[in-house]
Amino acid sequence: MLSDKLKKGILLFVFALMTLGVFAASGDVSDLKTRYMDKAEAAFEDGNITDAYKNINAALRLASEDASVITFARMVYRQKLEQLLEKFDELELVDVQTNLEKYPTVQDTNIKKLLRQIEIAQEEAAKAEQKAEKEAQEKKETERFEAQARLNREQIDASRAQAEATNAQAEETRKLQEEQAKTNEAMREQSDAIKQQNEALNKGLQDINTGIQASAEQSRHSTKIIALSIIGIAILIFVIILIGIAIAHSSFKQSQQRQDQYMQAFKMIAANQNQTNRLMLGGVTDLYNASNPTLRLAGASTWKPALGLPDVEFSEEDQEALKELAVKCEEIGAQIDQATGRKNNSKNVSELVYKVSIKLGLPQGMAMLNFCASMIYDAGFLGMDPELLTAESLTDEQKMAMKEHVNLAEKYLDFVPKKYWSVFEDAAMKHHENIDGTGYPKGLKGDEIPQIARLIRVVETYVSLSSKRSYRDAMDKETAIAKLREQPHFYDSAVVDALDAIV
Numbered sequence: 001m002l003s004d005k006l007k008k009g010i011l012l013f014v015f016a017l018m019t020l021g022v023f024a025a026s027g028d029v030s031d032l033k034t035r036y037m038d039k040a041e042a043a044f045e046d047g048n049i050t051d052a053y054k055n056i057n058a059a060l061r062l063a064s065e066d067a068s069v070i071t072f073a074r075m076v077y078r079q080k081l082e083q084l085l086e087k088f089d090e091l092e093l094v095d096v097q098t099n100l101e102k103y104p105t106v107q108d109t110n111i112k113k114l115l116r117q118i119e120i121a122q123e124e125a126a127k128a129e130q131k132a133e134k135e136a137q138e139k140k141e142t143e144r145f146e147a148q149a150r151l152n153r154e155q156i157d158a159s160r161a162q163a164e165a166t167n168a169q170a171e172e173t174r175k176l177q178e179e180q181a182k183t184n185e186a187m188r189e190q191s192d193a194i195k196q197q198n199e200a201l202n203k204g205l206q207d208i209n210t211g212i213q214a215s216a217e218q219s220r221h222s223t224k225i226i227a228l229s230i231i232g233i234a235i236l237i238f239v240i241i242l243i244g245i246a247i248a249h250s251s252f253k254q255s256q257q258r259q260d261q262y263m264q265a266f267k268m269i270a271a272n273q274n275q276t277n278r279l280m281l282g283g284v285t286d287l288y289n290a291s292n293p294t295l296r297l298a299g300a301s302t303w304k305p306a307l308g309l310p311d312v313e314f315s316e317e318d319q320e321a322l323k324e325l326a327v328k329c330e331e332i333g334a335q336i337d338q339a340t341g342r343k344n345n346s347k348n349v350s351e352l353v354y355k356v357s358i359k360l361g362l363p364q365g366m367a368m369l370n371f372c373a374s375m376i377y378d379a380g381f382l383g384m385d386p387e388l389l390t391a392e393s394l395t396d397e398q399k400m401a402m403k404e405h406v407n408l409a410e411k412y413l414d415f416v417p418k419k420y421w422s423v424f425e426d427a428a429m430k431h432h433e434n435i436d437g438t439g440y441p442k443g444l445k446g447d448e449i450p451q452i453a454r455l456i457r458v459v460e461t462y463v464s465l466s467s468k469r470s471y472r473d474a475m476d477k478e479t480a481i482a483k484l485r486e487q488p489h490f491y492d493s494a495v496v497d498a499l500d501a502i503v
Contacts, residue, residue, distance in 0.1 A: 033062040037069065040076065049079045060103050073106045081114035085121060093118065321417065326372050328415055332382075333375035340381055340389050345463065350374035352459045352499065353452075359498040362451075369420060370452050373427035377456050379412040380405030380428060406432060406441050423452055431456040436489035454492040458484060458499060461491065477503050 040055035056076045059069050077096065084093055097115070100107050333346030353374040357367035381389055384405055388398060409428035416424045430444065430453035437445030439457075449457075465480040475483070481503070484496045 030062065033059050033066070033069070036062065037072070040072065044072075044076060044079070049076065049083055052076045053080045057099055060099075060106070064103050064105070070103075070105050073103070074108055074111065077106055077111055078114060081111060081118065085114060085118050088118065088122065088125075322368060322372070325416070325420075326368075326375075329372045329375040332379060332412065336376065336378050336381055339386060340378065342467075345467075346375045346378075348463050348467075349377070349456065349459050352463065352503075353455045355502050356455055356459065356495060356498045359502055360494065369423045370427075370455060372420075373424045373452055374456055374459070376409075376412070376424070377427040377431050377460075378405065378409075380408035382412055383408040403432070403440055406430075426450040427452045427456055431460065433457070434490045435492060438489070449492075454495055458491045458495040462499060462503075 036055045036059040040052045040059060043049075043051035043055060053076050056069070056073045059066075060073055063069050077100070080092075080096060084096070100111070329350075330347075333350070337343060337345050337347075350371050354367050354371040357370045358364070362370070384402070388394075388401065391398070394402065406429045410425070413421070413424050413428065429441065430450060433439035433442065433444040433449045433453055434457075435446060435449070437443050462480050462484060465475045465483055466477060468474040481496065481500045484491050484499075485493075
């Protein structure tokens with residue numbers, strides 16, 4: 001095959017002959033067209049297609065119908081389009097297309113084919129670019145979905161771990177309840193045994209008395225026999241007394257063991273308070289330490305501990321007494337819940353009252369007293385007609401009678417130590433007082449209402465709203481808190497804020 005230079009030389013030679021022929025035939029060809037043609041030929045021969053393209057266009061402007069110009073122009077245009085096919089430039093392509101529209105005689109089959117090839121190449125390049133963009137977008141979406149899937153898996157794993165921890169805690173609680181049930185059963189059996197022993201003792205005494213009388217009748221004159229009988233009776237009575245003392249000692253010892261089991265079990269459950277967010281009884285019955293050796297009595301209207309009643313020093317005996325007080329309050333609270341049909345109400349209210357007391361900055365001792373008092377704040381219900389407590393609807397007269405429960409509580413608080421009496425009295429008799437003075441029984445308002453009464457007023461209402469009742473469904477936490485906030489004339493806003501922060 002001939003080299004490109006040789007081809008170009010032959011073409012230039014042919015073109016030169018044609019040019020000479022034309023020049024010879026028409027001696028009026030202008031010098032300007034000739035100079036443009038010469039420049040175009042020189043540039044084309046040197047491989048400078050850009051300059052050749054520029055000069056041939058100048059020649060076309062002067063002689064667009066000249067056959068020699070058109071022939072050479074086709075050569076230059078084909079080379080220009082081949083360059084654009086290899087290295088595309090949109091502006092240059094537009095320029096070529098514009099000149100071809102000006103000089104349509106230049107366009108031939110090869111030029112049309114090159115234009116079509118450039119068009120196809122650009123379409124393919126556009127498709128490739130779109131495909132690359134689509135693949136990049138799909139990759140980005142895939143990475144996002146994978147990241148979301150990982151996050152979902154992590155959340156599921158965390159939820160599963162939390163559920164397992166909750167189940168383990170529930171199982172531990174169930175075991176403790178079973179152990180307590182066994183202890184109660186053992187105590188009932190022991191009580192039955194003591195009862196049987198007492199019955200046997202009474203019968204034995206009766207038999208002895210009958211025997212003494214018979215012996216007296218039969219051996220009235222026998223002083224020796226009577227003396228022996230008296231001695232036997234004395235020995236028997238002594239033995240009976242010893243048996244009674246042993247039984248009482250055993251019962252007291254088992255009672256102590258039961259209390260120790262209570263304390264141990266509740267301390268174990270309270271240790272998991274951060275995981276379960278539940279406050280059990282034993283977790284708050286041992287709240288005294290070296291950093292807080294004193295306790296303030298509740299009852300002041302302000303929440304600042306420094307303005308409370310004078311400090312009360314707690315000895316170890318006082319602390320043990322408080323533990324026993326808490327156990328007693330729990331027993332009475334269970335009786336109140338059974339009478340009113342409100343399952344676990346006393347426990348739920350007292351736990352939240354304790355937490356809110358701590359949140360408000362009250363000393364732990366005061367919070368502990370609030371906890372105990374909140375378990376039996378409705379003790380007055382124990383003195384009311386059970387049918388009235390379980391009625392589905394009440395008349396106005398019955399509603400007024402229900403309000404009397406605040407005045408009936410006093411006789412159920414006789415077990416409370418005198419120095420704590422004011423806290424329990426305020427809890428039982430003033431927990432229906434409202435901030436604006438519209439409550440009962442005394443219509444106290446504002447700072448006249450004690451701390452413990454304000455706490456129970458808010459917490460009791462929240463527990464009621466968030467619990468299912470026969471006449472309505474339970475509210476969620478947010479709705480219940482919102483209901484309390486809507487009535488600042490009833491409820492202490494500081495207590496509502498503290499409650500909102502912990503639930």
